[in-house]
Amino acid sequence: GENVEQHPSTLSVQEGDSAVIKCTYSDSASNYFPWYKQELGKRPQLIIDIRSNVGEKKDQRIAVTLNKTAKHFSLHITETQPEDSAVYFCAVREKLTFGTGTRLTIIP
Amino acid sequence: DAGVTQSPTHLIKTRGQQVTLRCSPKSGHDTVSWYQQALGQGPQFIFQYYEEEERQRGNFPDRFSGHQFPNYSSELNVNALLLGDSALYLCASSLGLSNQPQHFGDGTRLSIL
Numbered sequence: 001g002e003n004v005e006q007h008p009s010t011l012s013v014q015e016g017d018s019a020v021i022k023c024t025y026s027d028s029a030s031n032y033f034p035w036y037k038q039e040l041g042k043r044p045q046l047i048i049d050i051r052s053n054v055g056e057k058k059d060q061r062i063a064v065t066l067n068k069t070a071k072h073f074s075l076h077i078t079e080t081q082p083e084d085s086a087v088y089f090c091a092v093r094e095k096l097t098f099g100t101g102t103r104l105t106i107i108p
Numbered sequence: 109d110a111g112v113t114q115s116p117t118h119l120i121k122t123r124g125q126q127v128t129l130r131c132s133p134k135s136g137h138d139t140v141s142w143y144q145q146a147l148g149q150g151p152q153f154i155f156q157y158y159e160e161e162e163r164q165r166g167n168f169p170d171r172f173s174g175h176q177f178p179n180y181s182s183e184l185n186v187n188a189l190l191l192g193d194s195a196l197y198l199c200a201s202s203l204g205l206s207n208q209p210q211h212f213g214d215g216t217r218l219s220i221l
Binding site: 001031032034036042043044045046049051089091093095096097098099100101 | 141143149151152153166167198200210212214
């Protein structure tokens with residue numbers, strides 16, 4: 001089955017700086033890569049996704065890049081704000097295999 | 109436009125009992141997937157229903173079963189509950205089977221005593 005590794009497990013960033021979270025996957029046939037944000041006690045919320053025919057996708061302060069050859073994709077958050085503090089999960093394919101999560105803390 | 113709704117929000121059971129969790133998909137969605145999320149971990153895929161049939165299944169025992177109704181709502185049943193079944197059970201809905209965005213409900217928190 002698919003194996004998804006996510007790094008780092010925790011990340012602290014000064015407000016206004018950028019944050020980068022990386023995931024690697026094992027199945028070269030994987031073709032859909034969403035990112036979810038989960039605040040404490042709440043549902044995972046889809047924040048951005050990318051398909052394998054695209055190398056990069058951006059939505060305001062959030063971007064995702066995909067390297068199919070190396071089988072990794074990354075979430076980039078620029079100009080971080082306190083409300084960006086949450087756990088972020090990457091996932092792979094329609095039968096979503098999730099990464100282990102990154103707890104992002106924005107330091108005011 | 110109603111999002112994904114799940115019931116109940118919390119449930120307490122004892123070992124050996126059986127439980128049924130319910131999910132109504134987001135309006136316009138026809139596919140329902142179920143996930144188990146243990147504390148501090150990412151969601152683990154249980155199974156997916158489309159056109160009232162189980163289409164894909166994760167690495168969960170047969171104690172976990174489900175059903176999808178003609179109105180696209182779904183149930184997750186767990187028999188012979190174990191302490192390790194304590195978790196947040198999340199339902200996600202999407203349109204069709206081909207890599208469409210999945211939207212999650214708030215989940216059912218199941219505690220096994």
